[in-house]
Amino acid sequence: MKRIVTTKDLLAVNTMLYELTCLRRWSEVTVEGGKYTELSKQALNCLIAYFWATEAKAKGEIVDFTKFPKLAIRRGFVKDFQCDVPEANLEIIFKLGNVSKKDFNEVIWQQVSKVTTPAFLNFLAVDHDCLEARIYKAATKIATLIELNEIKSGISQKDFNLKKAQIQDVIIEFCDLPGFAEMTSANYCELFHEFSKLRNRIRWAKHPNIIKCSVLGHLFDVAVFGYLMALENHPLKQDVATRYFFIGIFHDVAEKWTGDMPSPVKDAIKGLREATEEFERMVLEEHVYSHLPDHQEKAVRYVMLEDDDVAALKKTAKKPDNFAAFIECWRELDAGSRHQYYADVVRRGFTEKEPLPEHFQLLMEMLFHSVCC
Numbered sequence: 001m002k003r004i005v006t007t008k009d010l011l012a013v014n015t016m017l018y019e020l021t022c023l024r025r026w027s028e029v030t031v032e033g034g035k036y037t038e039l040s041k042q043a044l045n046c047l048i049a050y051f052w053a054t055e056a057k058a059k060g061e062i063v064d065f066t067k068f069p070k071l072a073i074r075r076g077f078v079k080d081f082q083c084d085v086p087e088a089n090l091e092i093i094f095k096l097g098n099v100s101k102k103d104f105n106e107v108i109w110q111q112v113s114k115v116t117t118p119a120f121l122n123f124l125a126v127d128h129d130c131l132e133a134r135i136y137k138a139a140t141k142i143a144t145l146i147e148l149n150e151i152k153s154g155i156s157q158k159d160f161n162l163k164k165a166q167i168q169d170v171i172i173e174f175c176d177l178p179g180f181a182e183m184t185s186a187n188y189c190e191l192f193h194e195f196s197k198l199r200n201r202i203r204w205a206k207h208p209n210i211i212k213c214s215v216l217g218h219l220f221d222v223a224v225f226g227y228l229m230a231l232e233n234h235p236l237k238q239d240v241a242t243r244y245f246f247i248g249i250f251h252d253v254a255e256k257w258t259g260d261m262p263s264p265v266k267d268a269i270k271g272l273r274e275a276t277e278e279f280e281r282m283v284l285e286e287h288v289y290s291h292l293p294d295h296q297e298k299a300v301r302y303v304m305l306e307d308d309d310v311a312a313l314k315k316t317a318k319k320p321d322n323f324a325a326f327i328e329c330w331r332e333l334d335a336g337s338r339h340q341y342y343a344d345v346v347r348r349g350f351t352e353k354e355p356l357p358e359h360f361q362l363l364m365e366m367l368f369h370s371v372c373c
Helices: 007-022 038-058 067-082 087-097 101-113 118-123 131-150 157-174 186-200 215-233 238-250 272-287 294-303 311-334 340-351 358-372
Strands: none
Touching (some): 007 215, 007 311, 007 358, 038 067, 038 131, 038 215, 038 238, 067 101, 067 131, 067 238, 087 101, 101 118, 131 157, 131 186, 186 215, 215 238, 215 311, 238 294, 238 311, 311 358, 340 358
């Protein structure tokens, strides 16, 4: 069976995610203490896109959900190579230089092709005019507007008004999309704003951070790793891999309301893990499910693994979560941290690693030796 993902592709994706963790947003108008990173933004894009796609499906559209992980990974590569030049500025530059956006994107993909395999790059290809691509792009604009509203108090009124007008001009271009009225409504935007607050919760918060990792950014890490693990194990089952992707995107959203208790503590007392999981279900009922129409509630429960008997799936879904933890601590060491805790996590993750797909094992070995030898 032909493999879609190789070690070279995983290395490229890992590098892209790492650089998105470091890439700051809104640097042209404010400095927000590192909360607004491209990694966090990609997670918010995906959360909104899932709701929008679900709404379009409920309205009778045929939606191919398997395209969204590809769109998200492609978007990650584009933002990585585009760096922090705002898209509004790019449009001006293109006009001044008589450069087409198509030529610009081709140059970016030439750069991506140098670090990935042709098969992987071809696999990620999605028609940029298809329904799913338009939904995803519209979701990115809603996410951008949410971020802008969050930083409003920290920037000048002039900058805010200019940015808001630019974003709204683009959003209105998607008014023909099914679900536009719902996704731009106050109720959904408030829910998306609540999810966006996950950027305020920092993982590994008890230890000094060089590379800050928010829960929101962690969601994108886990989604991508879960998707690629599933593809490596079952290349022909894109629907299964897509479910793992969205499981990752949603898996820690309850922490917006609950906070996070370390697993060693949860597992040290009988019944404590079960109690924390029950509390998470309670807050999701109160803050998420009770505010959604039936079709949206069902869709969220599907990726929160609450819709059927999914004990085995839950166990497998924990692997990308654990791998992301290894990666987050590796990033700290790679960035120069000498903190023993991160070294212990990386060493323990490598020496006691659970069974992983072949290329993930090879990537873990490469990363381990790059910081611990």
